[in-house]
Amino acid sequence: MTDITMIRAAAERLNGHARRTPLLSSPFLDEIAGRRVLVKPECLQHTGSFKYRGGRSAVSALDPDTRSKGVIAYSSGNHAQGVALAAREFGIPAVIIMPADAPRLKIDNTRALGAEVVLYDRAGGESREAIGETLTAERGLTLIKPYDEPQVIAGQGTCGLEIAEQASAEGVEAGDVLVCCGGGGLTSGIALALEAEAPGLRARPVEPEGFDDTARSLRSGHVETNTAASGNICDAILTPAPGQITFPILKRLCGPGLVVGEDEALHAMALAFQRLKVVAEPGGAVALAAALFRPAQIDGDAVICTISGGNVDAAMFKRALDQHGT
C-alpha cells in the first residue's frame, strides 16, 4: 500500500525527469473566489498532465528484467501518453490499448511518443481486457493501471510533496486542496503527501455533475458507482467508481467532495487562459471551477487547486472562449 515513504522514493526516481510545476495565482481570481487562490498547473507537466508522474514512477519501480520486456496500458487519453513517454525514456516497448474511436490527436500523440497503439472496437463488443491479456501473456508485458496501482499513486503523490512545500513558501499552512478526481490516483497521492508534510492542508476531490461517484462514496462510506459512462466534456476524469486501493485512502484523509457543472468547467478554462495564461482541459479545470464558484463550501483564507491536464483540442478551447472569453 502506498505510504509517504513510497512517495518520497518516487520523488527521488522522478528527480530530474518530472517537471516541478510552479504555483500560480492572480489577484483577479482571488477577487472572484473571495480568498487567495493558488493553482498547481500540472498541464505544464510532460505530456500535458500529471499522469507522467505516475507512469514514470511505476515504470521506474519495476525490476530491470521485468521492465525490459515492456509495459502495457489501457487508456484513451492522458495515462497513455504518460506511460508511453516513461517507456521511451527507459528504451522499453510500450503497448497502449485504445478505443478505435478515441480522438485521432491522442492516438497520433501516443504513437509519436513511441508506443505501439492497439485499437479495439468499443461499440462492436471487443474486450480490451482480452486483447491485453493475450498480448501480455505472449510478450511478458507488465500492466500499468491508471490509478489502482500503488506505484502510480506514489508518483501522483509527488505533486502533493511540491504543493506542501510551495504552499508553505506562500505562507499557507492550512486550508483545502481541491483536486480534479477521476479514479482517485492524484487525489489519494496528494492526500497522503499532505498528511505527512502539511497536516493543515486537506485534499478534497472535485468531480463533474453526473459523475460524482467519489463525492457520493465519501458521504455513504462505501464505493458508489456512476450510472452513465460518458456524456460529459470532462472526459479525462470520467470513471465508473473510485478505485479499490484509492478509496480507503480517500475515505481516511479527504474532506467532502465538490461537484461542478460543464459550463463552470468551461468558465474556469477561460479564466485560466485570461488570468493564468495556461491551457486547461475541461476535466482539468473542475478544481479551479470549484475554487472560484463554490466559495461557501470551502474553508480558510486560501484555497489551493490543481489543473490536472491541458490536453484539449482547439474546438473545445474555442467553445470555452466563446462562452466565457472577453
Next chain:
Amino acid sequence: MTDITMIRAAAERLNGHARRTPLLSSPFLDEIAGRRVLVKPECLQHTGSFKYRGGRSAVSALDPDTRSKGVIAYSSGNHAQGVALAAREFGIPAVIIMPADAPRLKIDNTRALGAEVVLYDRAGGESREAIGETLTAERGLTLIKPYDEPQVIAGQGTCGLEIAEQASAEGVEAGDVLVCCGGGGLTSGIALALEAEAPGLRARPVEPEGFDDTARSLRSGHVETNTAASGNICDAILTPAPGQITFPILKRLCGPGLVVGEDEALHAMALAFQRLKVVAEPGGAVALAAALFRPAQIDGDAVICTISGGNVDAAMFKRALDQHGT
C-alpha cells in the same frame, strides 16, 4: 549602467516576489525545429509578462522617501501592469498614462491593479509627455521608463540568471537564446546575465517583419529606426528603435537578429497552446516562431527561447487556433 552586480542585486530584491518560471519543452517541438527547444514562459510571470520583473526592480530600487510619492509610466500594455502591481505591493501611488484607444481590457486590468489611469487622445494630438510632466511636477512622481532605465534592465536580467541556471541543469551550456525584442530591455538584461553566468549562451533578438529595427541596427552598427509605428499584431514589441542604453549592450553581446512574419507568430501561438499548454501573445511568440521556423539561422544542438508575454484577447487567440490549430 546595468551590470551583473545590479542584476544580482535585483534578483535579491525580487526574491519571493517575482515568479521563477519553469523551462518547458516538448518532443513535438524538438521535431519541428530539428533540435532541442527549451522555452522560458514569462507569460506565467505575475501580470502575464516579464515586465513585472523590471517594474518591481525599478520601484524597489528607489529610496523610500522618493518612492512614497509614487511612480508614473507611459504604456498601453504590459509595462503598465508590471509597474501598477509593483506599486501596489509597496502601497504607493501609480499613475499610468495610456492612450484613450488602448484595449478596454488593458485599461481595466491596470485600474484593477490599483493604478490611476490617465487617458490621452492620441489622435487629437495630446502629448502624453506634457501630461506626464505636469503630473510629475505637481506630485513628485518618479518616471519608470519601459526599457531605457538601468534598474528596469537589471530586473529583466533576472530572467537571464534563471535561464543560465535552468539551461545548465538541462545539460545545455552552449547555443542561442532567442528573445522577443521591442526596445531591448529584456534582450539586453538577458545578454548581460548570460555573459556572466553562461558565456556559452548567446542572446539574439527576434522581431516582427517591418519592425526589425534592432536586427538592422545590429547589422549597421548604429541605431536604425522603423518607418511604421503600428500595423502589426505583435503590438507588445513594436518600438521605433532600440534604446540609447540598451543598444550598446545589444551591440556588444548579441548575435544577429531574427525576423518572423505575423502568420508565423500565430502558428507559434497555436503550437504553444497544443504542445506546451501556455498562452502566448503574438509579440510573445516571435522567439518561439524563430526557433521553430528559422532552423538554418540558428547554431547548436539546442535552442532556448522566451515567451515574453501572454496578454492576448480571446479573439486574437481564436485567430491563431483557427489558422493553425488541430
